[in-house]
Amino acid sequence: MGKQSNIQKFFLTIVFIILYAPIFFLIFYSFNSNGTMSSFESFTWEHYAAVFEDTRLIMIVFNTVIVALLSALVSTAVGVLGALAIVYLKNRKLRNTLLSLNNVLIVSPDVIIGASFLILFTAVGVRLGFASVLISHIAFSIPIVVLMVLPKLLEMSDSLIDAARDLGASGRDVLTRVIIPYIKPGIFAGFFLALTYSLDDFAVTFFVTGNGFSTLSVEIYSMARAGITLTINALSGLIFIVTVGLVLVYYALNRRNRTPVTGVKK
Amino acid sequence: MQNKSTRALYLIPYGAWILLFVIAPIALVVYYSLFNIHGDLTLANYRAFFSSIYLELTLSSFWYAFLITLFSLLIAYPTAYFLTKTKNKQLWLLLIIIPSWINLLLKTYAFIGIFGQYGPINAFFAAIGIGSTQLLFTDFSFIFVSVYIFIPFMILPIFNAIDRLNPALIDASRDLGASPWTTFRKVILPLTMNGVKSGIQVTFIPALSLFMITRLIAGNKVITLGTAIEQQFLVTQNWGMGSTIAVFLILFMFIIMLFTGQKEKGGASVGKTK
Numbered sequence: 397m398g399k400q401s402n403i404q405k406f407f408l409t410i411v412f413i414i415l416y417a418p419i420f421f422l423i424f425y426s427f428n429s430n431g432t433m434s435s436f437e438s439f440t441w442e443h444y445a446a447v448f449e450d451t452r453l454i455m456i457v458f459n460t461v462i463v464a465l466l467s468a469l470v471s472t473a474v475g476v477l478g479a480l481a482i483v484y485l486k487n488r489k490l491r492n493t494l495l496s497l498n499n500v501l502i503v504s505p506d507v508i509i510g511a512s513f514l515i516l517f518t519a520v521g522v523r524l525g526f527a528s529v530l531i532s533h534i535a536f537s538i539p540i541v542v543l544m545v546l547p548k549l550l551e552m553s554d555s556l557i558d559a560a561r562d563l564g565a566s567g568r569d570v571l572t573r574v575i576i577p578y579i580k581p582g583i584f585a586g587f588f589l590a591l592t593y594s595l596d597d598f599a600v601t602f603f604v605t606g607n608g609f610s611t612l613s614v615e616i617y618s619m620a621r622a623g624i625t626l627t628i629n630a631l632s633g634l635i636f637i638v639t640v641g642l643v644l645v646y647y648a649l650n651r652r653n654r655t656p657v658t659g660v661k662k
Numbered sequence: 663m664q665n666k667s668t669r670a671l672y673l674i675p676y677g678a679w680i681l682l683f684v685i686a687p688i689a690l691v692v693y694y695s696l697f698n699i700h701g702d703l704t705l706a707n708y709r710a711f712f713s714s715i716y717l718e719l720t721l722s723s724f725w726y727a728f729l730i731t732l733f734s735l736l737i738a739y740p741t742a743y744f745l746t747k748t749k750n751k752q753l754w755l756l757l758i759i760i761p762s763w764i765n766l767l768l769k770t771y772a773f774i775g776i777f778g779q780y781g782p783i784n785a786f787f788a789a790i791g792i793g794s795t796q797l798l799f800t801d802f803s804f805i806f807v808s809v810y811i812f813i814p815f816m817i818l819p820i821f822n823a824i825d826r827l828n829p830a831l832i833d834a835s836r837d838l839g840a841s842p843w844t845t846f847r848k849v850i851l852p853l854t855m856n857g858v859k860s861g862i863q864v865t866f867i868p869a870l871s872l873f874m875i876t877r878l879i880a881g882n883k884v885i886t887l888g889t890a891i892e893q894q895f896l897v898t899q900n901w902g903m904g905s906t907i908a909v910f911l912i913l914f915m916f917i918i919m920l921f922t923g924q925k926e927k928g929g930a931s932v933g934k935t936k
Contacts, residue, residue, distance in 0.1 A: 433775030478676030
């Protein structure tokens with residue numbers, strides 16, 4: 397393939413600018429003392445101070461993080477078990493059925509997941525609030541964990557397990573010392589994706605949250621419907637920094653994990 | 663090889679999840695769709711769905727989703743293609759993906775400011791002499807913001823598909839005298855069709871059911887299937903009608919999946935695994 401032409405560079409640059417412009421636009425006006433998103437008056441930190449003074453908002457951020465961490469942990473555990481269960485199934489038909497069912501929640505629109513979970517919780521009698529939100533987040537994160545772990549399990553050669561067996565490893569040893577270390581990158585990827593699914597979710601939470609409980613997305617929605625508040629801008633500045641940080645950590649971890657694997661393969 | 667009982671143990675939590683959160687919710691939606699607002703068993707909701715109001719709504723929802731998918735694809739394909747040719751392509755890809763990790767609500771909120779009466783776009787229009795126009799609460803702003811949101815999700819599977827393409831095939835095509843356009847049409851595009859299909863899948867289905875962007879950006883001008891469901895469930899509290907629309911949305915979803923499904927194990931949406 398030839399070198400990059402100027403047209404290609406130009407096109408990519410435009411796409412990058414369009415993708416990042418709204419985010420920097422938000423952050424830029426978070427320093428505006430004027431209180432609007434149109435005319436920049438002078439530099440101020442007051443909106444950031446407002447974020448930290450708003451104890452209700454802090455509580456909501458706290459709730460969001462707790463739900464994300466808990467749901468990512470539980471869904472990773474269930475997802476890994478699910479992937480193992482799928483791999484051990486010898487019946488092809490049953491395996492494919494499970495895989496199709498697994499993908500239903502991934503392709504389902506959020507509105508459907510939200511509405512159907514709302515019906516489910518009402519039918520079973522779960523009170524809407526922290527519990528219903530957490531359970532929903534666990535439920536819609538499980539399939540992505542399975543999809544991240546499954547390819548790793550499938551590419552693992554059977555001889556590794558046979559070798560471990562021949563060397564006298566018990567079933568448990570095979571799992572904790574051979575299988576889990578091998579599929580670790582997949583588990584990490586699944587965990588991080590589950591985390592971002594949860595942090596990013598709006599629609600499902602919007603349906604299943606009661607009056608007393610709110611996550612950041614839902615809160616931003618109600619704030620945005622009320623109009624422009626630069627507190628949201630300040631919040632997005634903070635979220636942007638945290639997100640970029642998370643991405644970098646993930647990227648670094650991924651790189652470290654990937655190197656030995658490819659090293660063996662080549 | 664582990665014994666059967668441990669394997670069965672693996673299946674319990676996962677199987678329970680499938681039963682409780684995949685099968686039961688869909689069954690419940692179908693069940694609720696058979697009841698009217700007073701709790702009587704009836705097919706009235708389905709009759710209502712085939713009335714002109716809901717058919718029109720469905721059609722317009724499909725039309726918007728089609729436009730959103732088309733524009734996303736038109737931007738995402740070249741972007742993905744050019745990305746695979748950059749030197750540090752994984753890093754560039756990461757940079758493209760980062761905005762998709764920023765909370766959806768925040769990005770949508772940004773456009774309230776950007777498209778606003780005194781926002782930068784209108785300031786620009788005023789500067790070049792067009793004068794300020796109403797941008798917010800129009801079809802245009804709705805489609806623009808949706809395309810903006812979906813571009814990264816469209817780029818990812820297409821990038822993976824192009825990246826997996828064997829460059830020798832392109833060289834071969836060139837050596838055999840094909841023009842760049844013919845090479846693209848006959849070699850590159852068919853071989854990356856799986857990526858395009860998963861891109862369409864991850865864009866079209868959510869685009870049918872958007873409700874947050876319609877509310878914040880399009881006001882009440884654009885009503886999609888998603889907005890209608892939200893309205894029925896959370897505002898009108900008519901769960902029966904909401905479930906009926908949901909049943910149709912689920913049907914559409916399966917039809918789209920059928921069209922965009924792929925035989926390849928794992929699928930391009932999973933990312934580069936091998």
